[in-house]
Amino acid sequence: MDKNGKLFIVADSQDKCHALNAHLVDTSWRVSIFDNPENALAAIKIDHPGVVVIDLPLSAIREKFACLPSQDVDIAYVVVLPETDPRDVVALFHNYAADVVIKPFDGDRFREAVERASHCKSLMVQNRQYREQLEKANRELEESLRILEVDQMAGRQVQSSLLPVTPLYHGDYEIAHRIVPSLFLSGDFVGYNVIFDRYMVLYVADVSGHGASSAFLTVLLKFILNRILRRHISRNDYGAMTRAPEGFIEHINKQIMALGLDKHLTMFSASIDMEQNILRYSVAAHMPMPVLVTDDQVSLLPGKGKPIGIFPEGHWAVEEIELPEKFVLTVVSDGVLEFLPGNSYSEKQQFIVDAVAKSDGSIEAICEGLCINQLKDAPDDVTVLTVRRGY
Numbered sequence: 001m002d003k004n005g006k007l008f009i010v011a012d013s014q015d016k017c018h019a020l021n022a023h024l025v026d027t028s029w030r031v032s033i034f035d036n037p038e039n040a041l042a043a044i045k046i047d048h049p050g051v052v053v054i055d056l057p058l059s060a061i062r063e064k065f066a067c068l069p070s071q072d073v074d075i076a077y078v079v080v081l082p083e084t085d086p087r088d089v090v091a092l093f094h095n096y097a098a099d100v101v102i103k104p105f106d107g108d109r110f111r112e113a114v115e116r117a118s119h120c121k122s123l124m125v126q127n128r129q130y131r132e133q134l135e136k137a138n139r140e141l142e143e144s145l146r147i148l149e150v151d152q153m154a155g156r157q158v159q160s161s162l163l164p165v166t167p168l169y170h171g172d173y174e175i176a177h178r179i180v181p182s183l184f185l186s187g188d189f190v191g192y193n194v195i196f197d198r199y200m201v202l203y204v205a206d207v208s209g210h211g212a213s214s215a216f217l218t219v220l221l222k223f224i225l226n227r228i229l230r231r232h233i234s235r236n237d238y239g240a241m242t243r244a245p246e247g248f249i250e251h252i253n254k255q256i257m258a259l260g261l262d263k264h265l266t267m268f269s270a271s272i273d274m275e276q277n278i279l280r281y282s283v284a285a286h287m288p289m290p291v292l293v294t295d296d297q298v299s300l301l302p303g304k305g306k307p308i309g310i311f312p313e314g315h316w317a318v319e320e321i322e323l324p325e326k327f328v329l330t331v332v333s334d335g336v337l338e339f340l341p342g343n344s345y346s347e348k349q350q351f352i353v354d355a356v357a358k359s360d361g362s363i364e365a366i367c368e369g370l371c372i373n374q375l376k377d378a379p380d381d382v383t384v385l386t387v388r389r390g391y
Helices: 014-022 037-047 058-065 086-095 107-162 212-234 238-243 248-259 334-338 345-358 363-369
Strands: 006-011 030-034 051-055 076-081 099-102 168-170 173-180 188-195 199-207 265-273 278-284 291-294 298-300 319-322 327-332 382-389
Touching: 006 014, 006 037, 014 030, 014 051, 030 037, 037 058, 051 107, 058 076, 076 086, 076 107, 086 099, 099 107, 107 212, 168 188, 173 188, 173 199, 173 363, 188 212, 188 382, 199 212, 199 382, 212 248, 248 265, 248 278, 291 345, 298 345, 327 334, 327 345, 334 345, 334 382, 345 363, 363 382
Parallel strands: 006 030, 006 051, 051 076, 076 099
Antiparallel strands: 168 173, 173 382, 188 199, 199 265, 265 278, 278 319, 291 298, 291 327, 327 382
8 A cells, every 4th residue: 555545536426436435445545535527636736645546538537637647756546447449548558547447347456456556656656766865865976076076186286286396406417207196196206305405315105005095195204304304404414414315214114103004105215415426225115126327337226125114123224326427317116017018027127227228318208218198097106206417
């Protein structure tokens, strides 16, 4: 039975109304009878019964009830007809009837038609409600996604504002970078600066994961580096800069472990003494290895180390090499491995070496050689940092 239990019988005589009502005496339907279609129409609009049984001539049905279902789709209509043209029955089903009962019929057949019509209409009402709920949920989801996108774009602007100027020139040194995020926010980050007009400090970091949580950690890295550099500058601590990046990764590791962020990162951290032309660097599980191009050779920088944020008592060795008058140092994040040609890591690493060696050392030429300029949908964050001298 329909949840409101109301059933209207509409006929052109009291006798017909009572005859149909007699079949429903032992049911729980609350029946109202109408021998005047106009009165029935007015009552339907007010009371919204669950089922309306119509026993009227076909012409009267078409005239009085043709447009009613479009006004209240929650009502099930059962039409009672004498033997008639099957095409008329089909037309009634197409228009609004939930069921059609052909005279003569017994009480069981009539009650079955009423219950079936009520059940069918209830299902239609439920489906409509589900559809409305789904449409509402979709609208809310679209609004949430819109707000999230606005937030992500704002976050991206903040993150971009924290990146250093590119390119940065100091004397005959040039340092530049490019980051291609896979999402609005990037887990890759770079930082570099010139201290005491002599030391160029730099790092390339790749935080695990993607999105906001990884991006927030890059902001923390920026804060940590700036705080360390400000301390050295305020103290005129040339000794610390001479040893840099000694202790830098260890300090970051302690900060990450203390926060319990369940994040780890890889990093290449370095310092260039631009007076002595000495490169000092540490590697924290960074891959692929940086490429150094000089006049007489192309090589991968040696070094290895654990990732940051996993081992509380980690130690990272500092490597040192002397730089020639002309060189290009290129550091890329592992995002390039997702799309570079080659079936193995060694093949992809060799592709990077060849691309850097064939370039003029500029960030534009190296990105072109690594197919980054044509990259549209990066599967992972991609970062390229270059330092060159003598070009």
